[in-house]
Amino acid sequence: MPTAPRLRLTFLGTGDAAQTPVYGCNCSVCARARQNADHRRGPCSILLEMAGQRWLIDSGLPDLAERFPGGSLDGIFQTHYHADHAEGLLRLRWGVGPALPVYGPADPEGFADLYKYHGPLDFSRPFAAFERRPLGETAHITAIPLTHSRICFGYLIESGPCRFAYLTDTISLPPESAAYLRQYPLNLLILDCTFPPQESPPRNHNDLTRALETITALSPEKTLLTHISHAFDAWLETPSAQNALPPCVSCAQDGLSIICPDR
Numbered sequence: 001m002p003t004a005p006r007l008r009l010t011f012l013g014t015g016d017a018a019q020t021p022v023y024g025c026n027c028s029v030c031a032r033a034r035q036n037a038d039h040r041r042g043p044c045s046i047l048l049e050m051a052g053q054r055w056l057i058d059s060g061l062p063d064l065a066e067r068f069p070g071g072s073l074d075g076i077f078q079t080h081y082h083a084d085h086a087e088g089l090l091r092l093r094w095g096v097g098p099a100l101p102v103y104g105p106a107d108p109e110g111f112a113d114l115y116k117y118h119g120p121l122d123f124s125r126p127f128a129a130f131e132r133r134p135l136g137e138t139a140h141i142t143a144i145p146l147t148h149s150r151i152c153f154g155y156l157i158e159s160g161p162c163r164f165a166y167l168t169d170t171i172s173l174p175p176e177s178a179a180y181l182r183q184y185p186l187n188l189l190i191l192d193c194t195f196p197p198q199e200s201p202p203r204n205h206n207d208l209t210r211a212l213e214t215i216t217a218l219s220p221e222k223t224l225l226t227h228i229s230h231a232f233d234a235w236l237e238t239p240s241a242q243n244a245l246p247p248c249v250s251c252a253q254d255g256l257s258i259i260c261p262d263r
Helices: 028-035 175-181 208-218 230-235
Strands: 008-013 045-050 053-057 075-077 100-103 132-135 139-145 153-159 162-167 188-192 222-226 249-251 257-259
Touching: 028 230, 139 175, 175 208, 188 208
Parallel strands: 053 075, 075 100, 162 188, 188 222, 222 249
Antiparallel strands: 008 045, 008 257, 045 053, 132 139, 139 153, 153 162
16 A cells, blocks of 8 residues: 655744744844844744645744745645734735635635735635645644634644644633544644743733643644743743653744654
8 A cells, every 4th residue: 555645844933923933022032033033033924835736824924935936836724814924924915826725714804905905816715624635645633722912813724644733822722622632643733832931821822831731632743832822932042941851842943844754
């Protein structure tokens, strides 16, 4: 029996809405990022590639038109329509050529006037909660409801024996989403961890305390943290952060590329 094509995922951005370096901030983390591009964190987004097809999860990168010329993307999966996750669509919608599917939650507010003036962007097939669809010929993607200030989905991607979940932006998980994901042992969890540990839960994004609770509940083989703020990066350099991350947990970096395991 032929093996399924390998799925590669690449982190195009791992930062929060402020990104790193933060405008006007001269902390050690932001100063380092200005000096060395390897420490920058752009708008949170990943690229999925498999069997000659390419999909984005989120479109907050403002230079999408330069990175992905017309016809080079098969579709975009939106987690939600906050600006730092959808800004790049504002230019794409003035393009020409074949339709570019944009899948995500059915959000009546959308982002700016994208729904009204959408050009080649096709918003006609929004996801429903826990809806599962084919992704190419051999993979599937499922919309997972998250806890955020507006309707937001994470995604469970299954490719052969490989399963990974991409869960940002969220503060913990809705009970039904946690129960659903516990049915599917995860090779990889990519999880929002915007803030260092806090005594009280943040409003819209995980701190490390809430992120570790989710990791414990889902028991993935490996976890990569994303949607990381400069405050969390700075905290990781303090003595109190020593050994704060379990061995199977680490921070993703912009440009990190992973090939999903095939067994």
